[in-house]
Amino acid sequence: DHAVAAYRAAGDHRGVAQALADRTRAQFELVPVAYGTLIDVQPLEDAVRALGEAEPRLRGRIWETIGEVYWTARQPERAREMSERAVRLGVDTDDPQLCAYSRLGMALAEMQQLDLAAALTHYDTAYGDAVRRRDLWLEAQAR
Numbered sequence: 256d257h258a259v260a261a262y263r264a265a266g267d268h269r270g271v272a273q274a275l276a277d278r279t280r281a282q283f284e285l286v287p288v289a290y291g292t293l294i295d296v297q298p299l300e301d302a303v304r305a306l307g308e309a310e311p312r313l314r315g316r317i318w319e320t321i322g323e324v325y326w327t328a329r330q331p332e333r334a335r336e337m338s339e340r341a342v343r344l345g346v347d348t349d350d351p352q353l354c355a356y357s358r359l360g361m362a363l364a365e366m367q368q369l370d371l372a373a374a375l376t377h378y379d380t381a382y383g384d385a386v387r388r389r390d391l392w393l394e395a396q397a398r
Contacts, residue, residue, distance in 0.1 A: 315344030
């Protein structure tokens with residue numbers, strides 16, 4: 256919260272977006288959030304709008320984070336939509352790490368809707384992205 260306030264005071268839209276993304280991720284990864292709980296994503300959406308067309312990788316990371324929030328909240332359609340936005344930015348910027356994380360999010364959304372064939376396709380594609388990135392952590396998550 257202090258980082259968000261400091262970046263806002265400095266007029267640093269990128270810093271605000273980064274701090275909000277990190278804070279949101281910490282909310283659902285480090286603090287136990289009950290499955291089905293929707294964390295407020297409006298500040299992240301506002302941060303993406305403030306970035307405009309700048310910082311496509313950061314925007315992709317934020318969409319991917321919002322997708323995971325919606326997945327945790329049991330809203331797979333919204334989760335898939337946000338993950339698809341993130342994948343498009345990952346492809347546009349040739350960022351295999353962003354693509355892999357986003358496709359993992361898409362796989363989770365598909366599993367939540369019991370479309371296991373689509374989920375497996377996303378896992379396989381995420382694995383290919385992780386191999387391209389040479390990221391063993393991501394490879395393990397995709398397998």
